[in-house]
Amino acid sequence: MTISVAMTVNGKPVSGKVEARTLLVQFLREHLGMTGTHVGCDTSQCGACVVHVDGTSVKSCTMLAVQAEGAKVTTIEGLAASADKLHPMQEAFRDNHALQCGFCTPGMVMSAIDMVKRHNYQLDETTVRHELEGNLCRCTGYHNIVKAILAAAPAMKAAGV
Amino acid sequence: MYDFAYHRPKSLADAATVLKGKDEARPMAGGMTLIPTLKQRLARPTDVVDLGGVKELAGIKVEGSNLVIGAMTKHVTVATSADVKRMIPALADLAGMIGDPAVRNRGTIGGSVANSDPAADYPAAVLGLNATITTNTGKHAADSFFKGLFETALGEGELITSISFPKPDKAAYMKFRNPASRYAMVGVFVAKTGNTVRVAVTGAGPAAFRVKAMEDALAKNFTSEAIKDIKIPADGLNSDIHGSAEYRAHLVGVMARRAVDAANK
Numbered sequence: 219m220t221i222s223v224a225m226t227v228n229g230k231p232v233s234g235k236v237e238a239r240t241l242l243v244q245f246l247r248e249h250l251g252m253t254g255t256h257v258g259c260d261t262s263q264c265g266a267c268v269v270h271v272d273g274t275s276v277k278s279c280t281m282l283a284v285q286a287e288g289a290k291v292t293t294i295e296g297l298a299a300s301a302d303k304l305h306p307m308q309e310a311f312r313d314n315h316a317l318q319c320g321f322c323t324p325g326m327v328m329s330a331i332d333m334v335k336r337h338n339y340q341l342d343e344t345t346v347r348h349e350l351e352g353n354l355c356r357c358t359g360y361h362n363i364v365k366a367i368l369a370a371a372p373a374m375k376a377a378g379v
Numbered sequence: 380m381y382d383f384a385y386h387r388p389k390s391l392a393d394a395a396t397v398l399k400g401k402d403e404a405r406p407m408a409g410g411m412t413l414i415p416t417l418k419q420r421l422a423r424p425t426d427v428v429d430l431g432g433v434k435e436l437a438g439i440k441v442e443g444s445n446l447v448i449g450a451m452t453k454h455v456t457v458a459t460s461a462d463v464k465r466m467i468p469a470l471a472d473l474a475g476m477i478g479d480p481a482v483r484n485r486g487t488i489g490g491s492v493a494n495s496d497p498a499a500d501y502p503a504a505v506l507g508l509n510a511t512i513t514t515n516t517g518k519h520a521a522d523s524f525f526k527g528l529f530e531t532a533l534g535e536g537e538l539i540t541s542i543s544f545p546k547p548d549k550a551a552y553m554k555f556r557n558p559a560s561r562y563a564m565v566g567v568f569v570a571k572t573g574n575t576v577r578v579a580v581t582g583a584g585p586a587a588f589r590v591k592a593m594e595d596a597l598a599k600n601f602t603s604e605a606i607k608d609i610k611i612p613a614d615g616l617n618s619d620i621h622g623s624a625e626y627r628a629h630l631v632g633v634m635a636r637r638a639v640d641a642a643n644k
Binding site: 219221237238239241260261262263265268274275276277280281282284285287329332333336349351352353 | 380381382383384385387410411414415417418427429431455478479480481482484485560561
């Protein structure tokens with residue numbers, strides 16, 4: 219079944235023809251060519267595919283593209299204000315060496331931003347560790363990711379994002 | 380995933396109509412179980428009826444001493460609702476323990492209850508709180524709803540519209556998570572209302588079930604001490620690579636005692 223779908227991705231209106239079974243992550247990567255969002259486990263465990271749909275984090279491997287009809291989607295590509303100015307969360311990941319291979323990083327960053335906003339920019343280490351249960355990293359051991367998120371929370375507040 | 384015809388009805392009546400004419404149609408709530416099931420080709424529906432556009436199914440209402448939660452209400456909404464926290468804090472706690480934040484942003488109470496996954500959390504609360512399940516065709520009591528592994532009293536094309544939870548005097552939910560998947564290896568919901576106590580278990584058996592021996596003991600004396608010698612038979616309990624039936628039987632006792640202690644706090 220071919221269906222026309224239209225949504226806003228990173229502030230730009232996009233549309234395309236998809237199959238009913240096309241996943242949101244496939245639409246982003248294969249139809250729009252936005253490969254920043256990764257597919258890790260494809261079983262909604264690892265969180266590499268996390269994007270924001272209407273402001274909240276979702277696993278885009280477990281949502282159909284047609285379910286995002288009319289939605290506002292934000293991916294990792296839509297965070298930085300410009301080519302030379304990263305989002306405070308991206309900056310904090312860089313400053314704290316919160317990535318090694320980088321595969322999980324797009325999902326980590328998207329989940330982390332949602333987490334900071336849900337907790338009104340106030341987080342402690344225990345909360346961050348608990349809230350990261352839907353994002354798997356197999357190389358950093360999480361310590362620097364936790365540090366980065368704790369550092370980014372006040373930076374995001376100061377930057378008003 | 381095999382392809383299917385996709386429908387997004389705007390009303391419950393339309394959803395029921397679409398489902399009615401088709402043998403192999405599946406309703407989809409949050410899709411947190413259905414989409415992974417389709418990917419693994421464990422189901423092959425001809426039609427998927429997405430309930431995401433049916434606005435009348437979402438929302439939380441307080442009706443007297445009952446909390447009425449619409450079927451399409453998301454876990455995150457239940458976990459953070461002021462009404463739920465005030466009326467039945469144990470239910471908000473349970474919703475906040477499901478999956479992870481991204482899953483809680485999509486998954487719904489109706490989907491979880493209709494699916495009757497042996498490791499799902501909500502069935503324990505539905506059974507433990509003696510909730511009533513309202514559908515587009517009638518009502519079901521919790522005690523006759525969960526029939527077995529992925530099997531409920533729902534008929535062909537019958538859709539849950541809301542679930543009504545009576546407010547207990549005290550209640551708590553404790554779960555022992557599988558360390559990898561975070562699903563309940565065993566979860567126990569304990570609720571005390573007047574002189575009645577209900578103890579409902581998820582994760583341990585093919586579907587959620589009650590433990591009468593613990594309920595009777597707790598009705599006389601609502602302390603964890605009162606149930607410390609009650610052993611759960613392992614017969615018929617789930618046994619897999621994550622834990623044997625005997626291990627799960629043991630966990631039921633541990634989680635029940637922790638839940639009673641938490642309810643008394």
